[in-house]
Every structure is written in C-alpha cells, then in structure tokens.
Amino acid sequence: MPEGPSIVFLREKVMPFISRKVVAVDGDAHKFDKELLINCPLLNVMTYGKEFLLCFPDMTVRIHFQLFGSYTINERKKGKLRLGLYFNGDQELNFYSCDVSLLTAPLNTIYDWSVEVMHEDWNPANALKKLQAKPKVMIADALLDQSIFAGVGNTIKDELLYDAKVHPESLIENIPKAMLKELTDDCVAKSFQYLDWEKADRPKGFLMVHRQKECPVDHKFLTVKEVGKAKRKSYFCDICQKLYGSIKK
Numbered sequence: 001m002p003e004g005p006s007i008v009f010l011r012e013k014v015m016p017f018i019s020r021k022v023v024a025v026d027g028d029a030h031k032f033d034k035e036l037l038i039n040c041p042l043l044n045v046m047t048y049g050k051e052f053l054l055c056f057p058d059m060t061v062r063i064h065f066q067l068f069g070s071y072t073i074n075e076r077k078k079g080k081l082r083l084g085l086y087f088n089g090d091q092e093l094n095f096y097s098c099d100v101s102l103l104t105a106p107l108n109t110i111y112d113w114s115v116e117v118m119h120e121d122w123n124p125a126n127a128l129k130k131l132q133a134k135p136k137v138m139i140a141d142a143l144l145d146q147s148i149f150a151g152v153g154n155t156i157k158d159e160l161l162y163d164a165k166v167h168p169e170s171l172i173e174n175i176p177k178a179m180l181k182e183l184t185d186d187c188v189a190k191s192f193q194y195l196d197w198e199k200a201d202r203p204k205g206f207l208m209v210h211r212q213k214e215c216p217v218d219h220k221f222l223t224v225k226e227v228g229k230a231k232r233k234s235y236f237c238d239i240c241q242k243l244y245g246s247i248k249k
C-alpha cells in the first residue's frame with residue numbers, strides 16, 4: 001500500500017494536466033458512467049491520505065490504490081486497466097488494480113482536512129486529543145488509523161516509532177503525553193522527508209528499520225511481527241524501543 005507522500009508525489013506529476021479536457025476514457029471501472037467525464041476539463045488535483053482526487057466540474061474521481069494499485073503517465077503497461085483518462089494534447093493517465101469511484105458532493109463536506117497530515121489544515125492538537133481518547137489502543141494501530149493520521153502508512157509508522165524509541169505494542173495510556181505529542185508532531189516532518197526520498201528515487205539509507213535486517217545502532221536483528229488489530233508486519237528493535245506497560249496475552 002502506498003503512503004500518503006507517494007500520492008502527494010503523484011499529484012505533483014499530474015498538476016500539468018490541469019485545464020486539459022478528457023477526450024476518451026477506458027478501463028473496467030464500473031461504479032459510474034465514465035462517459036460523463038468526456039469533454040470535462042480537469043480543474044484540480046488533490047490528495048487525502050492515500051486517496052487521489054481528480055476534480056472535474058461538479059464531480060470528483062476518487063482513486064484509492066489499496067494494496068496493489070499502480071499508475072502510469074503517458075505510457076501504458078500490462079495488467080488490467082481500471083481507469084484510463086485520455087486528454088487533449090495526447091496526454092494520458094492510467095490507473096491499475098485500484099478502487100475508482102465518483103464523488104458528486106463538495107469535497108469539504110466529505111473530507112476533514114484537519115486529519116490529513118500533509119495538508120495545511122492539519123491539526124496536531126486534535127490528533128493528540130483523539131489519541132488520548134483511545135487509552136487501550138496499541139500505538140501501532142493508532143498511527144495507522146486514517147481518521148487520526150490520514151496518509152500515515154506502515155512504513156512511516158515503523159520509522160516514527162523507531163525514531164521516538166517507542167515499542168509498537170505500547171498502549172496509548174502507558175505512553176507519556178510528551179512522547180505522544182512528539183509522535184503527532186513528527187509524522188508531518190517524516191511524511192515530507194518521505195516525499196523527498198520518493199522524488200530522489202528512493203536512495204538507500206533513508207529507512208532505519210522498515211524492511212531492514214538489523215538495528216543501525218546496536219546491529220542486533222530487528223523483530224518482524226504482525227502487530228495489533230491491523231496485523232500489519234512491523235519492524236522494530238526490542239533493545240532501542242521501549243515497551244510502555246505490559247501486554248495482556
């Protein structure tokens with residue numbers, strides 16, 4: 001699954017399509033009549049967490065990449081095309097293995113931008129309050145909760161917890177408030193660092209623990225474990241990352 005910054009990077013690549021008109025559509029997306037888009041100009045491109053939003057007059061195409069979604073710009077690849085959008089000027093966007101739907105309500109009535117960690121309206125104080133309202137939840141699950149941290153995915157979650165030296169199975173009620181505040185603040189910086197890393201074509205050395213073998217500090221093998229309710233594979237160091245409180249089995 002992509003992280004929020006990967007979708008922000010896609011947005012930057014699609015911005016030059018703004019004001020171009022759709023001249024043809026393709027793909028097996030079937031939740032709405034794709035022909036509605038023909039002759040419509042692309043007005044804006046937005047992101048909300050892991051959702052990619054193509055805004056046309058009075059409607060928005062929402063693309064969620066789920067686990068295996070991908071895209072190509074001005075080229076095609078093998079695989080089942082979910083939605084192909086062809087614009088004047090011989091420009092095209094192709095989306096594969098993703099969920100595509102059409103939104104007709106104004107986006108501000110659908111989305112709460114204050115939970116989108118890379119949006120200018122992001123509100124860290126609200127995120128901290130929401131965390132404290134879930135004392136029995138594991139921090140690893142809370143960081144993946146898109147209603148608190150829209151855009152934070154499994155990779156950023158692992159890296160944030162390693163930087164903060166917090167064990168992913170710590171319960172929120174046992175983590176000091178200052179530490180929770182640090183995590184809510186750091187998720188923004190980490191997301192923008194991740195964006196820069198993507199733009200640089202993912203050079204080695206950025207990821208400290210996610211999909212790595214050993215801790216960069218003590219060189220002991222990292223623990224790889226499906227953690228919490230989300231059961232996402234987590235990478236962490238048992239030595240560096242403190243477990244706050246005990247876990248009931």
Ligand SMILES: [Zn+2]
Nearest residue numbers: 215218237240
């Ligand atoms: Zn370590």
